[in-house]
């Protein structure tokens with residue numbers, strides 16, 4: 001189940017977070033196809049300078065670790081997965097340089113490998129960011145499951161990098177091959193973009209990979225009407241903050257409280273930081289942290305947690321991350337501290353909160369969403 005066999009070797013690869021009875025693999029046929037192609041076309045040499053984008057759990061970075069690649073991902077969880085899978089395979093994590101998209105990559109790369117993300121805005125932003133690391137000799141190779149490669153995907157490669165072709169499908173995966181055209185003048189990345197939050201009449205900036213980047217999410221909108229205000233709050237957490245809309249509204253209502261914004265997406269946390277700076281009179285009581293759920297937050301330190309939980313990890317839908325967040329939230333709340341969440345009615349979060357906290361109160365509901373509160 002977790003043994004990954006490709007021409008580069010045999011590796012043990014786990015998804016992250018590690019779950020009991022995991023039914024899903026840490027790689028897909030697109031990873032296999034790409035690594036097979038590199039081998040068959042003899043595209044790897046000892047001196048190859050390799051840049052990998054969007055490797056979810058390390059299938060690409062671990063398989064190519066002997067070439068000391070640079071692996072760039074917006075996901076902190078993916079960073080942790082690569083480090084953990086390197087450890088499991090006795091690969092020094094120092095062999096892979098793990099970065100986020102805001103960290104620049106120096107120089108021209110010989111081989112650019114892109115696992116095509118499901119969010120096209122993210123792909124567009126990434127292609128702009130790495131264009132300067134390519135020249136006409138750079139081999140640019142992208143892959144995804146065929147159902148995630150659309151004509152709009154290929155047009156992005158054509159418009160930003162250069163001539164683009166695709167392979168035949170293999171196990172329902174395809175490769176995208178591209179050659180840099182130096183003559184192209186593609187302009188600049190249009191991100192961060194912005195939208196007007198018409199509940200608070202504020203303009204929010206959103207980096208390319210931020211949740212609900214183009215407009216205020218309906219669940220978040222509903223939650224905004226119910227953010228509590230109290231003199232007792234000294235520490236508030238916007239858990240899974242996205243662009244920070246919940247925490248910034250809480251900061252307006254509770255100006256004496258410290259507000260911590262956390263998310264596993266570097267682009268989300270950076271957007272929240274930008275928005276707090278632009279929208280709050282004083283953002284010195286705000287703090288920002290990229291982490292997995294509530295990792296690294298002090299136990300029994302929080303008065304209020306606001307949360308619109310994620311319901312998928314990449315292409316996999318599920319409530320396992322929400323569950324992890326609620327469990328950790330309980331540890332991090334003070335006695336008497338509150339967690340308030342918004343979720344689709346059908347997700348049954350009240351059952352989970354009740355199980356953990358003993359009681360769960362419904363603060364509000366509409367046709368689609370419920371807002372729930374539990375107290376430690």
Ligand SMILES: C[S@@+](CC[C@H](N)C(=O)[O-])C[C@H]1O[C@@H](n2cnc3c(N)ncnc32)[C@H](O)[C@@H]1O
Pocket residue numbers: 077211212217220239240241242243244245246262263264265268291292293294307308309310311321
């Ligand atoms: C439904 S969005 C909510 C965003 C924002 N709070 C709002 O209401 O617009 C869920 C957020 O969870 C984040 N997320 C997913 N997995 C996470 C994890 N393991 N730890 C922290 N944040 C995570 C996503 O990056 C995303 O920003």
